[in-house]
Structure formats: C-alpha cells, structure tokens
Amino acid sequence: MTTVALKPATMAQALGRALRDAMAADPSVHVMGEDVGTLGGVFRVTDGLAKEFGDDRCTDTPLAEAGILGAAVGMAMYGLRPVVEMQFDAFAYPAFEQLISHVAKMRNRTRGAMPLPITIRVPYGGGIGGVEHHSDSSEAYYMATPGLHVVMPATVSDAYGLLREAIASDDPVVFLEPKRLYWSKDSWNPDEPPAVEPIGRAVVRRPGRSATLITYGPSVPVCLEAAEAARAEGWDLEVVDLRSLVPFDDETVAASVRRTGRAVVVHESGGFGGPGGEIAARVTERCFHHLEAPVLRVAGFDIPYPPPMLERHHLPGVDRILDAVGRLQWEAQS
Amino acid sequence: MTVMEQRGAYRPTPPPAWQPRTDPAPLLPDALPHRVLGTDAAAEADPDLLRRLHKELVRGRRYNVQATALTKQGRLAVYPSSTGQEACEVAAALVLEERDWLFPSYRDTLAAVARGLDPVQALTLLRGDWHTGYDPREHRVAPLSTPLATQLPHAVGLAHAARLKGDDVVALALVGDGGTSEGDFHEALNFAAVWQAPVVFLVQNNGFAISVPLAKQTAAPSLAHKAVGYGMPGRLVDGNDAVAVHQVLSEAIAHARAGGGPTLVEAVTYRIDAHTNADDATRYRVDAEVEAWRAHDPVALVERELTERGLLDEAALQAVRDDAEAMAADLRERMNQDPVLDPMDLFAHVYAHPTPQLLEQESLLRAELDAEADGTLGAGPHGPEGAGR
Numbered sequence: 001m002t003t004v005a006l007k008p009a010t011m012a013q014a015l016g017r018a019l020r021d022a023m024a025a026d027p028s029v030h031v032m033g034e035d036v037g038t039l040g041g042v043f044r045v046t047d048g049l050a051k052e053f054g055d056d057r058c059t060d061t062p063l064a065e066a067g068i069l070g071a072a073v074g075m076a077m078y079g080l081r082p083v084v085e086m087q088f089d090a091f092a093y094p095a096f097e098q099l100i101s102h103v104a105k106m107r108n109r110t111r112g113a114m115p116l117p118i119t120i121r122v123p124y125g126g127g128i129g130g131v132e133h134h135s136d137s138s139e140a141y142y143m144a145t146p147g148l149h150v151v152m153p154a155t156v157s158d159a160y161g162l163l164r165e166a167i168a169s170d171d172p173v174v175f176l177e178p179k180r181l182y183w184s185k186d187s188w189n190p191d192e193p194p195a196v197e198p199i200g201r202a203v204v205r206r207p208g209r210s211a212t213l214i215t216y217g218p219s220v221p222v223c224l225e226a227a228e229a230a231r232a233e234g235w236d237l238e239v240v241d242l243r244s245l246v247p248f249d250d251e252t253v254a255a256s257v258r259r260t261g262r263a264v265v266v267h268e269s270g271g272f273g274g275p276g277g278e279i280a281a282r283v284t285e286r287c288f289h290h291l292e293a294p295v296l297r298v299a300g301f302d303i304p305y306p307p308p309m310l311e312r313h314h315l316p317g318v319d320r321i322l323d324a325v326g327r328l329q330w331e332a333q334s
Numbered sequence: 335m336t337v338m339e340q341r342g343a344y345r346p347t348p349p350p351a352w353q354p355r356t357d358p359a360p361l362l363p364d365a366l367p368h369r370v371l372g373t374d375a376a377a378e379a380d381p382d383l384l385r386r387l388h389k390e391l392v393r394g395r396r397y398n399v400q401a402t403a404l405t406k407q408g409r410l411a412v413y414p415s416s417t418g419q420e421a422c423e424v425a426a427a428l429v430l431e432e433r434d435w436l437f438p439s440y441r442d443t444l445a446a447v448a449r450g451l452d453p454v455q456a457l458t459l460l461r462g463d464w465h466t467g468y469d470p471r472e473h474r475v476a477p478l479s480t481p482l483a484t485q486l487p488h489a490v491g492l493a494h495a496a497r498l499k500g501d502d503v504v505a506l507a508l509v510g511d512g513g514t515s516e517g518d519f520h521e522a523l524n525f526a527a528v529w530q531a532p533v534v535f536l537v538q539n540n541g542f543a544i545s546v547p548l549a550k551q552t553a554a555p556s557l558a559h560k561a562v563g564y565g566m567p568g569r570l571v572d573g574n575d576a577v578a579v580h581q582v583l584s585e586a587i588a589h590a591r592a593g594g595g596p597t598l599v600e601a602v603t604y605r606i607d608a609h610t611n612a613d614d615a616t617r618y619r620v621d622a623e624v625e626a627w628r629a630h631d632p633v634a635l636v637e638r639e640l641t642e643r644g645l646l647d648e649a650a651l652q653a654v655r656d657d658a659e660a661m662a663a664d665l666r667e668r669m670n671q672d673p674v675l676d677p678m679d680l681f682a683h684v685y686a687h688p689t690p691q692l693l694e695q696e697s698l699l700r701a702e703l704d705a706e707a708d709g710t711l712g713a714g715p716h717g718p719e720g721a722g723r
Contacts, residue, residue: 030498056498062528067487067521074491077476078499082491094517101481102488109465109477112683146684170686200689247689 006187011159015045015121015177017190018163019083023053029167030075032059033068033085033121042087043123043182065095069120073102076116083167089124089176090133096141103172104147118172119163124152125218125268127180127315129308135179136305137269139217142174143245143278150245151199152176154220156186158243161196169199178218202249204256208238211262211328214253214279216242219266219316226321235325245275253279254286261292262328268315271299293330363558363570367602370577371635379577381645387424387576388636388646389654394420394444395633396658397453398607400665401443401460405611409669411462414441418606421576421632422538424448426506429583430474437476437489437507441538445508446475453665463673483513486522486535493526493533493590504590505533506583512543514557523598527564530595534586537598538573540605545618561598573601574632577639603632677703 009017023029031049033041037060040047049058061068065086072082086092092099099120107115126135142150151166151173153159159177166173188194197203205220206227213223220241227237240256242249257263263283265276276297283295298316306314370376398417405413416423419441427448430436438445446456450473458467459478466477476492479485489507496503513519514537526533537557541548554560561568567589571582579601586597604627608615640646681688681696688696 062521062524064521064524066518067490067525070484070487070518070522071491071494071525074488074493074505075495076491077470077488078492078495080495080498097481097484097518098487101484105465106477107685108683110470110683111464111466111679113466113469113471114477115686149685248691250690 006189008185009156009188009190010183010185011153011156011177012043012045012182014156014160014188014190015163016047016049018160018167019046019049020052022083022164022167023049023057026081026167028079029081029083030057030059031083031085032061032072034061034063034087036060036085041085043179045121045177045182046085065091065093066098069095069098069103069118072118073098073106073116076118077106077114081117081119081167083119083121086120086122088130088134089122089136089138092120092122092138099142099148099174100145104145107171108147115170116172117167117170119166119169119175120172121163121175121177123179123182124176125178125180126305126311127218127268129311130179131308132305135308135311137267137300139176139245139267140269140274142176143275147172148246149173149199150176151243152178152217152245153243154178154181154205154217154241156184156188157194158196158241160188160190160193162199162243165196165199173199176217180218181221184221197243199244200247200249201244202240202242202252204238204252205241206237206239208236208260210234210236210260211264211325212238212240212253212256212260213264213266213321213325214240214242214256214283215266216245217267219268222316222318223266223321226318226325229318230322230325233322233326237325242279248279248282250282250286253283257283257287257295258290261290263287263291264296264298264321264324264328266298266316266321268300270302271297272302274299293328296324296327298324358562361562361565361567363556363561363568363600367570367572368578368582369572369575370581371575371639376577376639377643379639381643383580384577384636384640384643384645386428387421387580388633388640389657390424390428390448391420391576391633391636392654393658393661394424394448396662397444397447397665400662401457402607402611404457404666404669407670410457410460412610412612413443413457413460414610415605415607416441416444418627418632419538419540419573419603420444421579421635422508422536422573422601422603425576425579425583426508426536429580429587430504430506433474433501433503434587435474435476435489435492435503435505437485437492437505438478439482439485439508439510439513440478440480441510442478442508446473446478449473449475451475453661454668457669461669461673463675464679483509483516483518483522485509486513486518487525489533489535490522490526490529490531490596493531494529497532502591503532504587505531506536506587507533508536508538510543511537511539511541511548511551511557512546513537514560515543515551523561523564523566523596526596527566530593532590532593533596534583534590535596535598536583537600538603539600540573540603542605542609542615542618544609544613545615547618556600558598558600564598566596566598569597569599571599571601573603574627574630574635576632576636604630
C-alpha cells in the first residue's frame, strides 16, 4: 500500500485540473469563452489549457455570450463536447435565449435524436467585493428551465468530481462555481482524486439530530460554521449539501428532515421565487407528519445584488441562520 | 469645440500599429441585385439545371398551396407560406452537397423538403404533433428555428467544428430580413468572420417582418452591406431568379469550402401570401405592389426561359405538373390521417436519464391514462408523502 501525498489545492485549481483531465481523456472536449486562452481565465481556472491543447481546443472567443453558447450548440450538433465559460454570472444573461430556447430543448425538440452535451461554467454568487453585475445568484432562472441540469460544488473534491461528471453528461449542465470559494483550500491529491457522488445526489456534510440545514454552494461553509456555533446553544444541526438543484435529491433531504423533524433552507439568492420556496414545499409535502415546525428559509433579501460595501448585510451569515434555528422551537412559541 | 473643429491645431499621436484589416471595396455588394434570367447571360444557363430548378419550383409552389389549404381545414396549426420565395428555397437546397448542413428558419419548410425531407415529417412542427419531426442528422437539416436568427450561431459552430475535425463540410443558414435586426445575427456573423468558418448566410429579404417594411427595419443601403463591417463579402441577388440565386450561392459555398470564410448573401424577393394564415396583409401593403411582384414570379421566370429556348414542350411541362400534383395528393392524404401520439413521449426526451421528479410525474400521467382507459379517472387518492415513503 502506497502512501498518497495530500497537497493543499484551491477550488480553482481543482476545476482547472478537471478541465485538463477531461480534455486529455476525450479529444471532443473543447473549452471556449472570453479570456480562457492566453490569460487562463480571469480566475485562472483555464490556466495552461491553451498551451497544452492548442488554441483550437481552448479558444478565446469574441466577447459575445449568445455567440459563444450559440456556436457551442452547433459544435455539439457536430459531435463535440463544448465547455463554455460565462466569466461572471450576470454576463450570462445575453445568452439566455440560446440557453432556454435551444440548449435546454434540443433533445426534446428532436425526440432524443440530437442531445447537446454542453457544460456551461458560470462563476456565480457574491461575497468577493465585486461591483454590480458581478455577484448575481442566478440559479432560480436555470432551475426553472426543464432540460438543464443545475449543479454547484461546495468543496474542492466536488469541484473536480462534479465538473468531470458534468462534462461527461450527455445533457447540458449549468455548472455554477461559487466565486467566493475559488480560493478555499483542501488537502487533495490531484493524481488520485477521491470518489465523488454523481450529479443528483445530496450529501450530509455534518450529521446532527435536532434540525437540518439544507443548503448548497457558497452557503455550505457558512452553514457548517453555524452548526458549530449552535452546539453552544444545545443544537445538534445536520447540514445537507444539495450539490445539484436539478435533479433534486428528495430522498436524502427528506430522510434527513424525518430524522431531525426541523429544517431551514439556506441560500444567498433572493427568497421570493427563489430555490428555498421550492425546497421548503417539497420537504413539507414529503415530511409533513414528521415536522415539529414550519420549514424556514434564510435567503438573501429580495433586492438587486447590493454594492460591495453593503453585501455583508445581504448575504445570509451565521447569526441569521442561528436566529432561524431558534425560531424552530415552534411549540414553545405557539 | 468638437474634435473636427480643432483639427488644424490637433496633433494626435497615431494609434500604435493600427491598420484596417482589408480594403472594404471587394467586400461591398454590387449596387443592383445579380440577375441571370431575362438577360443575355441566361443563354449560358445549363439546361439540366434549368429543368431541375423548374421541377422543384413547381413542386414547391404546389406544396405551399397544399399546406395553406391544410391550415384552412384545421390540419395545420399554422403555415408560413413561402409562395413567391420558392427560388431561394429551392436554390438553397440544391447548392448543397450531401455532407453539408442546412439551418432553416420557420418559413423554410420548402428548402428542407427540397433537400429530401419527407413532406409530412417536415410539417410535424406546424401540425403540432411534435416540435421537430425528423432526425436532423439524416438529411443534415437542423430543426426549423422559430426564434429569429438564433440558428445562425449554430451554423457557425457546426461549420467550425467540421473544419476542426478536418471534414469538408459547409453550413448554409437561412434568415429573413427581420432576423437581421436580432443580436444573434450580429454575433453569428462576427464569429463566422473571426473564425473564418465555412458558412454562408442567406437573407431572404421578402419586404416585411410580419407588417414592418424594410425601411423601418434598417437604414443600411442593403442588407448585404452589413457584411462589410464583419470583414466578409456581401452579395446582392434577385431572389426570384432561381438561376441567379443558385449561381451566387454556389460561388459563396465554393469560396467557403476552399477556406475563404463566410459570405452574406441578400436575396431580394417578396412574400406573396400574408405572414401566416393569422395575418391580414391588406392592413400594411397595397394590391398594386403585390401584383407587380406577381409579374416577376420565380416559377414563370424559369418556365419562360425553358420555353423560349425550346427546352420544355407541353408534354414535359405536363409531366412536371403531374409530379407536383401527385406529391400534393400524397401529402393531403397522409396529413388527413390523425397522427397516433403516445402521451408518455412527454417525458421520454427531456434528459438522457429522467430525473426522479420526472419519473414521479410520469407515473402520475400513466395512472391517469390507465384510469381514463377503465373509466375510473379521479378515483384514487394520491399523496406525495405517501408516495415518497
């Protein structure tokens, strides 16, 4: 038995490694987007790919998101597996018509004759001090569109594993990369990446008995921190990392809530019309007789993403989560 | 004071190393649309090509008439007729090699049929039994695109991918005059030119985007002029002259195939029928205009040329008409049969592997169908919590 050398790696490095390994394993994988080539991406996720695989496999495109995604559709129609980068969440909006009218529907329109294996990488979410249009949480738009998978890693291992799975998927995947976790580190062996649960399975990041925090992406570390803090108040919180909004893992989520009897959904996108409403409804439908309290939501405010100097007031933090956990003592209140 | 006014005193540092990429002059279209039929050049048109174009034009016209009749019978939800534009449709189909790809818009059913698609399959979208009724790979015809100009970047991507794979394939993308105002038109042309992709864009300028005339659509001298800014040639052609359209497209495709990059072709034509059967064209155009275009009919233009050169006698003409009539009769008969649909198909093609959520919904529909079949619809209790336990 050999000892594996674990090295600290950032999420950005793991994503880059996933792209590299996918390109090496399958010549039909093409990376494209604005600045992904020579510069290596504004977050350096694609660093070195153009050098290793050439401009034809890692292509700097004109600055045009509809064109990038539209061209990717044609490339996928001809048998390639494009991985496109949208650079920043709000920059993806010009590509929405391509995404919704074509990418999400081509398999369906053609009765399965023409699947589109496209991965759309979207650096998303706030907490990095970005100016406006650089911090949107856009997952609700994507999850409301049938035909797309919507995936978001929260750990370095998942960043690698889920991206490999996304690229290998025969369906289009919107791959949301939490920007504020790009520089989060974990000990990780790139030569022997750990096994990763496939797309569509949620994972219990921290087992607990008294309530479940249901979360994903950038809010996972916040929830883990809140769970540690809650111990002082006698709460043993379970943290479920969804990892994928579409498909949604009802089984893992419902099993957890049936064990704990209480649930809070935590995400940084707005609450009204946001993913939390859907998740709370699904939990209620499946676990009504097990619930000791209503399913609560801790979300960003229903406001345009705030300027960087105010974003800490908008993003759900430990205190706001603990406050919601306190409100789960429903019987005592009513 | 503006920059122009201070020019005498202004000593700008020239921008470093900036120079125009090319001389725009060779990219500019001719002032008048290219024509062959009715000119001396027509004498050199290949008789076989003329006969083939004629046969397809007559079939195309008959197809348009038949499909329009089917909408009146309620057999089609809608049919955007291409009557008057058949020369563009037919030429677009005939200039392509088998390995090439066609990217049609919603009005281009005829081009798809002329390329070999089953006439009934090509109408699936418009009948409403599914969205795309054919496998795009079978005849290399992309799904008819309803959103405007969004199929153009697909054509660019496919042509680019084919070239990366070393395949000798050209993509021809069709778009209307209204579609040239969309952002995707711009992005597609820009990508195509930067990548030098083997793709040809054919704009069928039929005068109106539903009711909006070209003058309210663009201030450009012609739509073909738009090519220049992207660094690709623009060509202007008489869209009712099948030989001219065939010629211009052939040259553009040969240019693309040889590695010369994309071309934008504008075919000036006219939509004789309304936008669709739901449209009232008398609200935005006058009869005199329609009649003037009827006098420049694409079918008649080829027919006249063939007749004058003695290449089409009465018997041959009748044979062509009989062939078109047989196609129409077959189309009518098959379209008058109700399509057999399987409701479970609703879930079959959303994902490669259905999500758990879709599997649940599939079971719900199956139970509804079973209940419908044995007359117990609405009887059974369903509860998600019960189902999920």
